[in-house]
Amino acid sequence: MFKKTLGWIDERFPLTVIVKHELTEYPVPKNLTYWWSFGFLAIFILGVQLVSGIFLAMHYKPDALLAFDSIQHIMRNVNYGWLIRYLHSTGASAFFAVIFIHIARTLYYGSYRRPRELMWWTGLVLLLLMMTTAFMGYLLPWGQTSYWGAQVITSLFGTTPFYGEDIVRWLRGGYVVGDATLTRFFALHYLLPFIIIAGVVIHVVALHWVKGSNPSGITLTAGDNIPFHPYFTIKDLFGLGVFLIVFCSFVFFGPEFFIESANNIPADPLHTPQHIVPEWYFLPFYTILRSIPDALGGVIAMIMSLLVFAALPWLDRSSVPGGALYRPGYRILVYLFFIDVLVLGYVGTQPPEGVSMVVGRVATFVYFGLFLLLPIVSSGEDRRSRRAGLPSAAERLIREEQEELLRSQHNQRREGDKMPEKRKRSHLRGHK
Amino acid sequence: MVRLWVWLAVVMVILNSHSAVADNDGIALKKVDFDTTITARQRGAETVVGVCLMCHSLKYVKFGDLAGIGMSPEKIQSLLTDQQFADPLLSLTPLAVRKESFGTEPPDLSLMVVARKRGPQYIYTLLTSFYIDETGRTNNYLFPGVKMPDMLGYSLTAEGSAERAQVEAQIRDAVSFLMWAADPNADERREMGVYVIVYLIVLTILLYLMKRRAWRRVR
Structure with a gap:
């Protein structure tokens, strides 16, 4: 019965072919660490946000007079409304945490390098879309932080030369953030996730075309690849279990942690809160914005702090494969970058004065400085490797892979992706 | 394993700094x-x-x-x-x-x-x-x-x-x-949370055992 149905479908839709190509025969380097699980986790949490968001939208009222009350209606009267809302509010933070780790892994292991530049760029676009979605979603509870956060961020567009005021008014639908802003943010907050899904599809299609990177940065031969299913389905599911334990601990025991207390006060256009601190995931970029003394300069610096990532494939001029593993110079840069981002994030929580202002400026300078240093450091590494050869571990791995390739009848991993029965068995022990 | 602990420590420090920042307001x-x-x-x-x-x-x-x-x-x-x-x-x-x-x-x-x-x-x-x-x-x-x-x-x-x-x-x-x-609903939430976390821990242990079993075959 099952076979017959499947046969019927396969005649009309390449179901079996897709499952084979993308799952049971999709080759994945077997040396991946758990840092490679975060892409899957990001897709999972996107699903959580989507489902919980749709259920919230069934009870939420995008109206300046009703929005705040409707959240309390969800919290108190809707069956398990509190659970849906806390999943969504905690999920936003979890999504950013997972994505930041995903990006950090890409940076550390140099996964943005050839041939994965398009994945890197689509990923960057996804990050920007995600930030926009999060920012718009944050207005919806219509609390004080929601309101003044939106007021401050939309006013940034006022620094645009000549058309600043018009753009701000156009974005807000009025002179200040108000009902018109709330309804349009709601509409876009509902729309953008679906565009993100489309972006994820492109990201994953590109991944399945170029195949995944691995810690060494050296493309491994078929023998060192294993099928996604069952090896990585079970590995990612275990990773998901660990993630869910952490995530659910926050949802059930500390969901207030991610909700700013001032946001439990209804939006009041006449009363500005003392200091507005953005959500933690915006803090590093917020510090960069504040660190530039000029308003327009600050906005440009903040935008550049994200867009500069797009230049990485060009800035990295080394021919030594991969990222930090075989490249000590690059490794130092990457670690400095991670520390710098944490410093920027911490400074963002402090009032912009005195020491924290100075630290913020230095950290901003270091942030961009590291990108500028990368071409110099990487070409230095390149010259050194031409003179002294690759690190012995990389050298050995490349030699092994070449020998493997010579022995292999199936030496083109990217064509067809089929692993012939013989080869597939060779790395399995006691498997009949 | 040591690296995992280091990472956890870093996360804890960050979480703590978040709450420390939230605290130092007024008297x-x-x-x-x-x-x-x-x-x-x-x-x-x-x-x-x-x-x-x-x-x-x-x-x-x-x-x-x-x-x-x-x-x-x-x-x-x-x-x-x-x-x-x-x-x-x-x-x-x-x-x-x-x-x-x-x-x-x-x-x-x-x-x-x-x-x-x-x-x-x-x-x-x-x-x-x-x-x-x-x-x-x-x-x-x-x-x-x-x-x-x-x-x-x-x-x-x-x-x-x-x-x-x-x-x-x-x-x-x-x-x-x-x-x-x-x-x-906070009481109900915490009570439910205990069951959820216990369930997830058991599930995760089983998934880990399955993972080990599947990967035993990989050289």
């Missing part, structure tokens, strides 16, 4: 533990309805909801003046009168404990910071010039006296009730 808040038993909440509800409701409202809580802290219908009935069970806990003093007395509408208390940083401690400290200044007026150390009068008479009691201890206990109970009012 030090008093550290008190609040009784979360239903009897304490019920006593608190009586204080809140009897005293606070003269000026404040709790618009998201209905009288009928008080069954959630174990109040019997008769008990709830005794708290009603001319409201019904389905009515929210609104102040009976007309808004115009309250506005005239305080210059502004006294804030709604439904979400007060989550609307301030370390809300329960904040409210407790605020209510136990009243004193009589040299001009003979009541003032407040935490919130100088606060419009709210010292309704529970904390400033009239002598330090270390039995009366003061009684007022402090009354304030603690009122805060316990407000903590419930801000998030009536």
Whole structure:
């Protein structure tokens, strides 16, 4: 019965072919660490946000007079409304945490390098879309932080030369953030996730075309690849279990942690809160914005702090494969970058004065400085490797892979992706 | 494994710095533990309805909801003046009168404990910071010039006296009730959370064993 149905479908839709190509025969380097699980986790949490968001939208009222009350209606009267809302509010933070780790892994292991530049760029676009979605979603509870956060961020567009005021008014639908802003943010907050899904599809299609990177940065031969299913389905599911334990601990025991207390006060256009601190995931970029003394300069610096990532494939001029593993110079840069981002994030929580202002400026300078240093450091590494050869571990791995390739009848991993029965068995022990 | 611990330590430091930042605002808040038993909440509800409701409202809580802290219908009935069970806990003093007395509408208390940083401690400290200044007026150390009068008479009691201890206990109970009012499902949430986490831990262990089994075949 099952076979017959499947046969019927396969005649009309390449179901079996897709499952084979993308799952049971999709080759994945077997040396991946758990840092490679975060892409899957990001897709999972996107699903959580989507489902919980749709259920919230069934009870939420995008109206300046009703929005705040409707959240309390969800919290108190809707069956398990509190659970849906806390999943969504905690999920936003979890999504950013997972994505930041995903990006950090890409940076550390140099996964943005050839041939994965398009994945890197689509990923960057996804990050920007995600930030926009999060920012718009944050207005919806219509609390004080929601309101003044939106007021401050939309006013940034006022620094645009000549058309600043018009753009701000156009974005807000009025002179200040108000009902018109709330309804349009709601509409876009509902729309953008679906565009993100489309972006994820492109990201994953590109991944399945170029195949995944691995810690060494050296493309491994078929023998060192294993099928996604069952090896990585079970590995990612275990990773998901660990993630869910952490995530659910926050949802059930500390969901207030991610909700700013001032946001439990209804939006009041006449009363500005003392200091507005953005959500933690915006803090590093917020510090960069504040660190530039000029308003327009600050906005440009903040935008550049994200867009500069797009230049990485060009800035990295080394021919030594991969990222930090075989490249000590690059490794130092990457670690400095991670520390710098944490410093920027911490400074963002402090009032912009005195020491924290100075630290913020230095950290901003270091942030961009590291990108500028990368071409110099990487070409230095390149010259050194031409003179002294690759690190012995990389050298050995490349030699092994070449020998493997010579022995292999199936030496083109990217064509067809089929692993012939013989080869597939060779790395399995006691498997009949 | 060592690396995992290092990462966890880093995460903990970051989380801690987040809460440390949230804390250092204004004068030090008093550290008190609040009784979360239903009897304490019920006593608190009586204080809140009897005293606070003269000026404040709790618009998201209905009288009928008080069954959630174990109040019997008769008990709830005794708290009603001319409201019904389905009515929210609104102040009976007309808004115009309250506005005239305080210059502004006294804030709604439904979400007060989550609307301030370390809300329960904040409210407790605020209510136990009243004193009589040299001009003979009541003032407040935490919130100088606060419009709210010292309704529970904390400033009239002598330090270390039995009366003061009684007022402090009354304030603690009122805060316990407000903590419930801000998030009536918190108890259910934590209880459910225990089952969820235990389930997830068992599931994750099984997944780990399956993972090990599957990967045993890989060289």
